[in-house]
Amino acid sequence: xxxxxxxxxxxxxxxMTQPIDFNQRNKLKSVDRAFKAEITxxxxxxxxxxxxxxxxxxxxxxxxxxxxxxxxxMLQVPGYGEVxxxxxxxxxxxxxxxxxxxxxxxxxxxxxxxxxxxKVGIRGxxxxxxxxxxxxxxxxxxxxxxxxxxxxxxxxxxxxxxxxSFKDVHILYGTRQPDQLLFRYQYEEWSLIxxxxxQIIVERPDATWAGRVGLxxxxxxxxxxxxxxxxxxxxxxxxxxxxVCGRLNQMGLPMHRMFVSLERRMxxxxxxxxxxxxxxxxxxxxxPVFDYWSVMNLKEAI
Amino acid sequence: xxxxxxxxxxxxxxxxxxxxxxxxVAPKKVGSxxxxxxxxxxxxxxxxxxxxxxxxxxxYSAKTYFIPYLENLANYRFGDEDxxxxxxxxxxxxxxxxxHACDISGLxxxxxxxxxxxxxxxxxxxxxxxxxxxxxxxxxxxxGFCHAxxxxxxSHGFDLFLTDLGDRYFTAIDSDRGYILLNKVLTHDxxxxxxxxxxxxRRRISDAYTTHVNVHNLPNLLDIEFESDVWKKxxxxxxxxxxxxxxxxxxxxxxxxxxxxxxxxxxxxxxQLYSCNLVDFAQVAGGHNFRPEATTRLKYxxxxxxxxxxxxxxxxxxxxxNRCGRTCLAGINPPDIIGELQAEVRK
Ligand SMILES: Cc1cc2nc3c(=O)[nH]c(=O)nc-3n(C[C@H](O)[C@H](O)[C@H](O)COP(=O)(O)OP(=O)(O)OC[C@H]3O[C@@H](n4cnc5c(N)ncnc54)[C@H](O)[C@@H]3O)c2cc1C
Ligand code: SF4
Ligand code: SF4
Ligand code: FES
Numbered sequence: 073x074x075x076x077x078x079x080x081x082x083x084x085x086x087x088m089t090q091p092i093d094f095n096q097r098n099k100l101k102s103v104d105r106a107f108k109a110e111i112t113x114x115x116x117x118x119x120x121x122x123x124x125x126x127x128x129x130x131x132x133x134x135x136x137x138x139x140x141x142x143x144x145x146m147l148q149v150p151g152y153g154e155v156x157x158x159x160x161x162x163x164x165x166x167x168x169x170x171x172x173x174x175x176x177x178x179x180x181x182x183x184x185x186x187x188x189x190x191k192v193g194i195r196g197x198x199x200x201x202x203x204x205x206x207x208x209x210x211x212x213x214x215x216x217x218x219x220x221x222x223x224x225x226x227x228x229x230x231x232x233x234x235x236x237s238f239k240d241v242h243i244l245y246g247t248r249q250p251d252q253l254l255f256r257y258q259y260e261e262w263s264l265i266x267x268x269x270x271q272i273i274v275e276r277p278d279a280t281w282a283g284r285v286g287l288x289x290x291x292x293x294x295x296x297x298x299x300x301x302x303x304x305x306x307x308x309x310x311x312x313x314x315x316v317c318g319r320l321n322q323m324g325l326p327m328h329r330m331f332v333s334l335e336r337r338m339x340x341x342x343x344x345x346x347x348x349x350x351x352x353x354x355x356x357x358x359x360p361v362f363d364y365w366s367v368m369n370l371k372e373a374i
Numbered sequence: 375x376x377x378x379x380x381x382x383x384x385x386x387x388x389x390x391x392x393x394x395x396x397x398x399v400a401p402k403k404v405g406s407x408x409x410x411x412x413x414x415x416x417x418x419x420x421x422x423x424x425x426x427x428x429x430x431x432x433x434y435s436a437k438t439y440f441i442p443y444l445e446n447l448a449n450y451r452f453g454d455e456d457x458x459x460x461x462x463x464x465x466x467x468x469x470x471x472x473x474h475a476c477d478i479s480g481l482x483x484x485x486x487x488x489x490x491x492x493x494x495x496x497x498x499x500x501x502x503x504x505x506x507x508x509x510x511x512x513x514x515x516x517x518g519f520c521h522a523x524x525x526x527x528x529s530h531g532f533d534l535f536l537t538d539l540g541d542r543y544f545t546a547i548d549s550d551r552g553y554i555l556l557n558k559v560l561t562h563d564x565x566x567x568x569x570x571x572x573x574x575x576r577r578r579i580s581d582a583y584t585t586h587v588n589v590h591n592l593p594n595l596l597d598i599e600f601e602s603d604v605w606k607k608x609x610x611x612x613x614x615x616x617x618x619x620x621x622x623x624x625x626x627x628x629x630x631x632x633x634x635x636x637x638x639x640x641x642x643x644x645x646q647l648y649s650c651n652l653v654d655f656a657q658v659a660g661g662h663n664f665r666p667e668a669t670t671r672l673k674y675x676x677x678x679x680x681x682x683x684x685x686x687x688x689x690x691x692x693x694x695x696n697r698c699g700r701t702c703l704a705g706i707n708p709p710d711i712i713g714e715l716q717a718e719v720r721k
Contacts, residue, residue, distance in 0.1 A: 074391065074394065074395060075391055075392050075394070075395050075396070075555065075558060076395065077395065077396055077467035077504075077506070077551075079465045079466065079467050079504050080465060080500070080503040080504055081465055082463050082465065082496050082499055082500040082503075083463065085496075088496065097492040097493055098492055098494075099494075100493055100494070101494050101495075101496045101499065102496065103493050103494075103495060103496060104447050104448055104461055104496075104497075104643075105459075105461065106459065108459075148643075150450045150452070150457045150459065150632070150641060150643075151450065151452065151457075151632055151634045151638070151641045152632055153630070153631065153632050154630060154643075176659035176660055177659040177660075180659070189455065190455075191455070191456050191457060193459065335658065336656065336658070336664065337655075337656055337657060337658045337664075339628065339629050339630045340628075340630070342492065342493035343487075343491065343492055343493060344487070344488070344493065344495060344626070344628075345627055345628045345629070345630070345648075346626070346627035346628075346650065346678070347627065347629070347648075347655065347656065349650075349674075349678070349682070350664075351674075351677060351682060352677065352678065352681065352682025352683070352685050352686065357492060371600065
């Protein structure tokens with residue numbers, strides 16, 4: 073007598089033989105395969121931040137890659153590690169993506185030393201997005217503090233490319249010092265766009281700074297809000313949410329019309345490692361984009 | 375569900391035959407503790423004598439055969455300008471013999487997260503589908519409170535499930551593979567006497583529980599008692615060692631790190647099970663820690679077990695095996711913590 077067991081070969085599973093598409097969340101089983109991508113260009117923004125232009129190597133994969141503003145990718149540097157990074161480019165550019173990365177630790181330092189042509193891995197897109205379509209026909213406030221401009225750029229590009237679908241558009245950006253301002257070379261372009269109100273402010277000016285001085289909330293002083301037809305996207309450090317969203321709320325904007333992006337430690341991006349949990353909420357699946365009402369109702373969120 | 379009667383001699387033949395073609399993992403006595411109680415582990419066995427199906431419990435759960443403590447998610451080969459990534463899944467068949475109902479319930483919890491939710495894990499699916507599970511009924515273990523959580527009986531999640539009726543097993547069959555396996559030996563149809571003996575055995579077991587935990591309204595209670603002194607008291611004792619999560623059948627959280635060979639020719643992406651009690655669990659670059667105190671981390675673990683998981687999957691993650699309570703050097707255990715929280719609201 074003998075017993076034969078027919079092993080189940082997962083590789084032959086139909087879901088595994090499909091092209092990888094991380095937007096197929098309930099079916100995708102090839103969770104640890106990644107798109108191979110190439111760093112095509114590196115732009116030095118400040119001493120601490122660089123913009124990496126990245127292209128998915130495989131033509132078909134590049135064409136298929138789509139994301140929504142506010143989503144992030146897990147960026148893999150084999151031998152060093154994997155980090156979550158917001159996509160900082162226009163959703164219409166598909167598999168040509170831009171990532172704005174601050175030197176913060178092991179992986180990000182390696183990236184800062186990387187050269188053009190280096191190969192990295194990308195898994196994603198992951199997470200929730202800013203509800204851009206829902207915002208059509210409304211005024212939008214795009215507000216960023218510091219590195220918050222990185223995740224804000226995707227919705228910004230969306231608004232700029234679809235300017236006709238929005239009413240008043242305000243871009244408000246603040247940093248501590250002038251030398252921390254990101255994407256300085258783009259301000260002129262943004263301010264020249266028909267009817268976009270771009271305002272920049274720094275807390276601690278240096279000798280060369282001729283612009284406005286103060287906290288980002290100051291920029292809200294000369295803006296009138298029409299609460300019933302306005303949305304706000306606020307990106308930056310959590311302390312900023314309290315001040316900016318609190319202020320917007322005082323000005324009449326309901327909390328469910330403000331959207332923020334939260335940061336947590338992440339090791340998978342797929343609701344498996346639990347590192348990103350806020351209570352029982354997964355920042356990688358239920359976030360990183362949350363409306364402010366939900367954030368206020370999460371224990372230990374900010 | 376299909377039931378059959380399997381005499382113990384035939385059962386032995388069945389297992390001995392299975393051992394010839396698959397790896398069999400079963401409870402095995404490995405020593406005794408300070409009180410003289412035997413210590414068991416789920417280990418690969420090669421002879422029937424090594425198996426001790428009368429074991430009370432094991433120190434570690436059997437999750438290691440599904441989500442190993444260390445697992446290579448991918449291997450890399452580095453070239454001059456490029457790298458190649460290779461992923462391998464385990465699919466050698468294996469039989470796990472002698473799992474108790476709580477541990478099978480634990481696997482069902484893991485199935486919810488790792489198979490049925492978003493982004494199913496191929497690593498887990500490959501192992502789960504290639505593992506035959508033969509469960510067995512048993513007398514309540516010391517401190518176990520599975521009956522409070524309804525995890526002391528299972529109706530699926532296994533291939534075969536045995537209830538000891540002295541000279542024979544009342545055998546539940548839950549898969550075609552289990553059915554085929556069982557048909558290799560002589561089995562008998564269930565007679566009235568067998569059913570009666572089975573129900574008696576079940577009743578005897580369920581009357582034998584001595585640990586009582588009141589989980590009534592626990593998810594809401596946890597919310598109400600979020601700032602309770604109970605957390606401060608137990609949190610102050612916690613050593614943040616993470617042993618509780620290591621032994622827990624349903625704790626699945628992890629961290630990922632990269633390893634490289636000395637000559638940089640190859641490397642690996644390695645997953646390591648983690649614990650939300652460890653100090654850097656929620657620490658991010660720049661040093662900010664979202665849960666810097668042991669108290670908040672301990673509380674978080676209980677919230678995930680008894681509140682967060684319920685919110686998503688309609689049942690607690692904890693299956694009441696009390697392994698975490700037995701392993702904890704600080705004496706932190708679910709019956710005491712839940713009991714004290716219940717007492718708080720009655721004050
Ligand atoms: C949704 C999201 C979007 C992000 N977008 C950007 C961005 O656009 N630009 C940018 O510069 N940074 C961004 N970050 C932060 C960035 O992920 C961390 O700076 C980075 O992980 C640090 O990794 P490291 O290896 O350099 O640091 P180390 O301190 O050496 O980190 C070791 C490991 O810890 C984990 N980790 C540490 N810090 C964080 C963190 N803040 N968030 C998540 N995991 C962390 C990672 O797995 C990392 O590999 C984002 C984080 C999240 C959660
Ligand atoms: S509860 Fe006990 S086992 Fe768990 S981390 Fe704290 S001291 Fe360690
Ligand atoms: S939390 Fe403790 S009692 Fe509950 S399943 Fe895990 S180890 Fe067992
Ligand atoms: S990043 Fe792993 S669960 Fe969210």
